[in-house]
Amino acid sequence: MSAVVNAPVESFELDREKAIAHEERRFRQRTRRYRSLVVACRIGVVVIALTAWQLLSGPVIDDFWISSPHDIAERLQAWVSDGTLAHNTWATVQAMIIGFTVGSTAGVVIGFVLGRVKFLADVFYPYVIAVNSLPKLALAPLFILWFGIGLEGKVVMTSMVCFFLVFYNTFAGARDTDTELLGVMSIMGASRRDRLFKLILPSTATWIFAGLRLAVPYSLVGAVVSEITASSEGLGHLLKSSANTFDTAGTFAVLAVLIAIALILNIGVSKAEAMSSRWK
Amino acid sequence: MTFNPSTTTAGSVASTPSQPERAAADGSQLIDSGDGNGPGGSVAPPFIEFDSVGMRFRGQGDPFVAINHLSMTIPRGQFCCVVGPSGCGKSTLLNMVAGLLTPSWGRVTYDGTRVSGANTRVGYVTQKDNLLPWRTVRKNIQLPLELRGTDRTRMRSKTDEIIELVGLTGFADAYPRQLSGGMRKRVTLARTLVYEPEVILADEPFGALDSQLKTVLQGELLSIWERTNATVLFITHDLGEAIALGDRVLVMSKRPSEVVLDRNVDLARPRDVFQVRFEPRYAELHEELWSALSSQIRIEAQ
Numbered sequence: 001m002s003a004v005v006n007a008p009v010e011s012f013e014l015d016r017e018k019a020i021a022h023e024e025r026r027f028r029q030r031t032r033r034y035r036s037l038v039v040a041c042r043i044g045v046v047v048i049a050l051t052a053w054q055l056l057s058g059p060v061i062d063d064f065w066i067s068s069p070h071d072i073a074e075r076l077q078a079w080v081s082d083g084t085l086a087h088n089t090w091a092t093v094q095a096m097i098i099g100f101t102v103g104s105t106a107g108v109v110i111g112f113v114l115g116r117v118k119f120l121a122d123v124f125y126p127y128v129i130a131v132n133s134l135p136k137l138a139l140a141p142l143f144i145l146w147f148g149i150g151l152e153g154k155v156v157m158t159s160m161v162c163f164f165l166v167f168y169n170t171f172a173g174a175r176d177t178d179t180e181l182l183g184v185m186s187i188m189g190a191s192r193r194d195r196l197f198k199l200i201l202p203s204t205a206t207w208i209f210a211g212l213r214l215a216v217p218y219s220l221v222g223a224v225v226s227e228i229t230a231s232s233e234g235l236g237h238l239l240k241s242s243a244n245t246f247d248t249a250g251t252f253a254v255l256a257v258l259i260a261i262a263l264i265l266n267i268g269v270s271k272a273e274a275m276s277s278r279w280k
Numbered sequence: 281m282t283f284n285p286s287t288t289t290a291g292s293v294a295s296t297p298s299q300p301e302r303a304a305a306d307g308s309q310l311i312d313s314g315d316g317n318g319p320g321g322s323v324a325p326p327f328i329e330f331d332s333v334g335m336r337f338r339g340q341g342d343p344f345v346a347i348n349h350l351s352m353t354i355p356r357g358q359f360c361c362v363v364g365p366s367g368c369g370k371s372t373l374l375n376m377v378a379g380l381l382t383p384s385w386g387r388v389t390y391d392g393t394r395v396s397g398a399n400t401r402v403g404y405v406t407q408k409d410n411l412l413p414w415r416t417v418r419k420n421i422q423l424p425l426e427l428r429g430t431d432r433t434r435m436r437s438k439t440d441e442i443i444e445l446v447g448l449t450g451f452a453d454a455y456p457r458q459l460s461g462g463m464r465k466r467v468t469l470a471r472t473l474v475y476e477p478e479v480i481l482a483d484e485p486f487g488a489l490d491s492q493l494k495t496v497l498q499g500e501l502l503s504i505w506e507r508t509n510a511t512v513l514f515i516t517h518d519l520g521e522a523i524a525l526g527d528r529v530l531v532m533s534k535r536p537s538e539v540v541l542d543r544n545v546d547l548a549r550p551r552d553v554f555q556v557r558f559e560p561r562y563a564e565l566h567e568e569l570w571s572a573l574s575s576q577i578r579i580e581a582q
Binding site for chain 2: 181183185187194198202203
């Protein structure tokens with residue numbers, strides 16, 4: 001009796017499993033196919049653009065203005081082999097890293113303190129707004145005057161740009177901490193220290209991260225603009241000296257490197273963010 | 281103000297005794313079991329006491345008086361429900377017992393001492409769920425234990441126990457964002473119950489839930505209360521809920537608020553929160569309380 005009853009149930013179970021496995025396989029296949037199509041099209045767009053550029057340059061548009069992918073690649077190769085690229089890239093990246101670190105740290109610390117101490121915020125906030133409303137890149141000549149055309153001037157410029165982006169976010173985040181939640185934590189037995197480490201800092205962290213994410217690409221802007229204004233080395237310097245000597249191939253080559261750096265930074269930031277905020 | 285909670289426990293009763301046993305157990309400490317309205321032979325010592333308390337708020341606009349002159353006492357072990365029109369300062373009462381607000385005048389005493397600063401002897405279930413979004417359900421629930429320095433093994437077992445009690449097994453490692461509103465509410469409740477506070481302050485804890493889930497959680501809260509003998513100060517806008525759960529229901533007036541009706545709920549315990557609604561006495565209480573409450577709401581609506 002039970003065998004008779006069980007048989008169809010078992011076969012139903014089996015059919016169901018099979019159907020699910022089949023469904024899963026088809027779904028994965030479809031997703032994979034779609035992804036491949038997207039990647040192929042992306043590559044296609046680049047290939048078409050570069051080919052068009054290569055073909056138009058010369059016969060249609062004077063290559064004095066737009067150079068050509070071939071010349072740019074050749075130039076990059078030459079710079080790689082004689083060490084120009086590595087030297088100048090490092091000069092820029094170094095200024096970026098130091099400037100980003102110094103500026104962001106200052107932004108976090110000052111933003112946090114002003115965000116948590118109302119009195120200080122009431123006193124200093126108008127000044128922060130005043131300085132921030134100044135276009136900061138316009139300060140580059142002043143910083144170069146003060147700190148010279150070496151690393152220091154670039155670092156000061158870069159940290160200035162990063163500072164404000166991180167400051168504003170940290171300030172907003174530290175202020176945003178839920179007062180009711182602070183009260184509930186106190187009732188649960190939280191000391192001042194507990195409230196800081198278990199509530200205020202973690203809740204501000206998301207905001208700080210948003211500021212840092214903005215600051216990363218801007219640190220590249222700060223360093224390069226500073227180099228364009230005046231410097232003896234770096235990608236900005238290379239860009240300016242190429243343009244000044246009517247070397248379009250060199251100019252485009254630097255732009256290509258800057259795009260590459262920006263893309264790498266972007267990927268890095270997204271990865272770091274995905275790791276730090278799984279709960280979102 | 282006097283009251284006498286005929287079914288209130290002062291001593292601790294470990295199990296959940298039936299009504300007569302419970303009353304007998306209480307008889308030694310608590311006094312009269314009359315009709316629940318007049319003062320008895322003696323009076324239970326106040327555990328939470330509001331003494332001519334007033335609260336004046338300075339908001340965005342003109343300052344206003346939320347509470348003018350409020351006096352009442354709540355004895356240990358009572359399940360006291362507060363109903364009233366919205367904005368009448370019910371939450372303010374809880375905040376004063378919790379020590380998050382200091383009354384503008386008058387005083388709030390807790391177990392004989394004046395409340396000043398955060399009162400760590402109470403547990404507060406706020407209206408909002410107030411969970412830490414970066415912590416999992418388990419980590420959220422164990423937070424108060426962590427803050428109180430409970431050792432790891434005990435923390436683990438207590439947390440597991442309470443997670444099961446509120447029916448969140450399987451969601452221990454989920455983040456609040458991944459839960460439904462009802463589940464988050466249960467996490468909040470669990471987070472308060474896990475450290476077994478002697479007083480539970482609850483501010484419309486089940487307000488936003490659907491009625492089935494509400495009934496289930498009300499039942500759970502009642503059975504936990506019956507087991508732990510906590511004192512509960514429970515704010516609700518649902519009169520039925522107040523009668524089904526409470527030993528006593530206070531009806532507050534509109535602002536500046538005062539107690540317009542203080543009613544002992546003489547329904548047998550332990551109660552079945554679903555069945556109790558069909559008792560004739562329930563309907564009588566509902567009618568009496570509703571007439572007091574609706575007059576306040578009508579004044580407000582005009």
